[in-house]
Amino acid sequence: MPSSPSLPGLRLLAAGAGVVLGSSLQLQQAQLWLPVHYAALSVLGLAVSMLLFGLDRRGPLRGSVHALTLAVLTAVSFGATGLRAGWRLAEQLPAELEGRDLAVIGVIAGLPQRSAEAWRFHFEPRSARIGDRVIELPSRLSLGWYATPDGPELPALRAGQRWQLMLRLKRPHGLSNPHGFDYELYLFEQGVRATGSVRAVRDTPNRLLGDGEGHVVDRLRQSVRDAITARVADASSAGVLAALAVGDQAAIERDDWALYRQTGVAHLMSISGLHVTMFAWLAGLGVGALWRRSRRAMGMCPTPLAARWGGLTAACAYAVFAGWGVPAQRTVLMLASVVVLGAAGLRWSWPLVWTAAMVVVTAIDPWALLQPGYWLSFAAVGLLLASGEARGLVAATTGLATAPTRLRWQGVAEWLVRLLSGGLRTQAIATLGLAPLTLVFFQQLSLVGFAANLVAIPIITLGVTPLALLGVLLPPLWGPAAWTVAQLNAGLQWLATPDWAVWS
Incomplete structure (x- = not known):
């Protein structure tokens, strides 16, 4: 390139x-x-x-x-x-509807989050009325369904369920504390134009009307998350596995997020570009191996090209299944640029590929520019591409899909050696290059992050993430993955103990 x-x-x-x-x-x-x-x-x-x-x-x-x-x-x-x-x-809630009881029929979207005393979930209204009058509501609501001491037990909510609910809504509001979390802006980015709670009204009971109303991907994601929660007893480990397998970052507990931020490894506990690239590489190897077994298939399409398209398709599927976050979008778009340009016989420089991915992400969701993750993600990739580290890894990855069978496992070994040996320089570039942005966005910098990432990157990328994904097909693999996360957390706790571990 x-x-x-x-x-x-x-x-x-x-x-x-x-x-x-x-x-x-x-x-x-x-x-x-x-x-x-x-x-x-x-x-x-x-x-x-x-x-x-x-x-x-x-x-x-x-x-x-x-x-x-x-x-x-x-x-x-x-x-x-x-x-x-x-x-x-x-698309906002009319002011006259705030604080009034509304009868709404709609569908649960996304992954509902359960705490000890409540459900939090997104709801897409299909019809609504106040008394006998039909009303229009925003297309996406953020709701809480709270348990009451003398009330019935909360139902089990699932993505795609169709409910008739009595709601009390208000326009989005957030606190105005300087440097605090801007909740109203967060809701705006998510397309949520009203918030509220589920009410218990005797003459209009809340009731389930049906299952499976669309949201197929979210239903599959929730099934996997529930399976992880049922099989893994340790809540901290289960949360990390759910975040890595289905992109449910809300499953990670607040104290664990604080630990990961203090040690500078929070970027590993969600679907990152490296995870998507690794998944594409594994899928490309599999497609290439199967493609070579059919002369007819090789006659229709060369094996290297089929492997690249197969890897890209798998990366897209994984990114969508994991919630389609900014790091996943960026990685899929970069992979797509490389594959499409290669298929067309064109060669673009890395700045053009990097810029094209940034433009598409911005055009799809301009409010992603308000997320620290957008700037940290693209800055990290830009630094690594400019330094040559990422380009060397991409070249090695692409070569694996096109290597002859007798050389493939040798190529796998070389790829792993390149990944591990390049970890020190890559981490040094990312740590130093992203330090200014980290201070701007979070007003703190982990002084133990360099050491923590040297250990955590290979453990999470080469160990925990593959086991979390393979556990969807073989659930017993979640056991060793959870044990590994628990040991890593213990090590991170030790690193975060000194008062000087974080500089604010």
């Missing part, structure tokens, strides 16, 4: 930077403009951008075409993000 972009590549880099910059600027607006202003800005920007891309590089504007491209795509992205923000803000 070339390391430096050509002149057309520089124009594409400018366009990508404009998309990200435009969305970032719009998200800083304290008050939205009228929709017509955003629409006019986007349409005008698109018209000018088409003229720019058809511009002769030898013309009088050749020296400023990249700057113009950056400015125009910034305007287009600014306008498009403003329009989408206006549409989302328009």
Whole structure:
């Protein structure tokens, strides 16, 4: 893969930077403009951008075409993000419905979270009324169903269930403490435009109307999470396995998250780019091995190409099953860029692939720019690509899918040696490079994170994560995975004991 972009590549880099910059600027607006202003800005920007891309590089504007491209795509992205923000803000709970009992029929979305005294879940209304009047509600609600001392036991809630519920709703609100968690912004990012609680009303009881109303992926994820919880007695270990297998980060207990942040390994306890890449690599090996067994299949499509597409398909499936978070999106898009460009006979430099992934993630979800994980994820990958570490690993990974059978296991051994031997330099680059962003976002820096990651990265990546995934097919494997997590937690507790372990 070339390391430096050509002149057309520089124009594409400018366009990508404009998309990200435009969305970032719009998200800083304290008050939205009228929709017509955003629409006019986007349409005008698109018209000018088409003229720019058809511009002769030898013309009088050749020296400023990249700057113009950056400015125009910034305007287009600014306008498009403003329009989408206006549409989302328009979908809000009418003020006259706040604090009133509403009869709502809808479906549970996502993974419901159970605590000792309540359920927390997302609910998608299908119909609603107040008295005999039909009303319109936002398309996604965040609800709590609380246990009462003299009331019945809370039901078992599952994704895809269709319920008739009595709800009392309000518009999203959060505390305004400086540097505190912005709950209202979090709900806005999730598309939740009202919150509330389930009420017990005698003449209109809450009742289950049916199971299996869509949300197939969420139902499968909940089945796996419930199986892990039932089989693994230790709640801390079960939470980590659920986070790694189905992307349920809420399953990790609050004290455990504090420990992982103090020791700088929190990024490993969710679906990361390395996990998705490893899964794609394993799937590519399997597809390649099976493809070689059929002459007809090899005649239709070369084995290396089939292995790459098979690995990409598996990576997409795993990322969706794990909740489609920003790190998973970024990794899948980068893998897709490499596979598609390779199939088309094209070669892009790593800055172009990196920028393309960032642009697509931003275009799909501009509010991802408000998440620290977005910037930490792309910054980490950019640092590793620029240093050559990630490119060497990708080259080794790609080579495995295309290696002859007699050399494949030798290639696996070399890949593992490269991964482990490169861990020290990779971790040094990531630790030093991400330190400024970590201080900006979290106001603290783990001084034991370098040592903790040297141990935790191979344990989680090569041990716990494969066992957590394989346990979906062979549940007994969750036992050794949980034991490994417990031992790792004990070691991290020891590292976090000194007062100087974290610098704030």
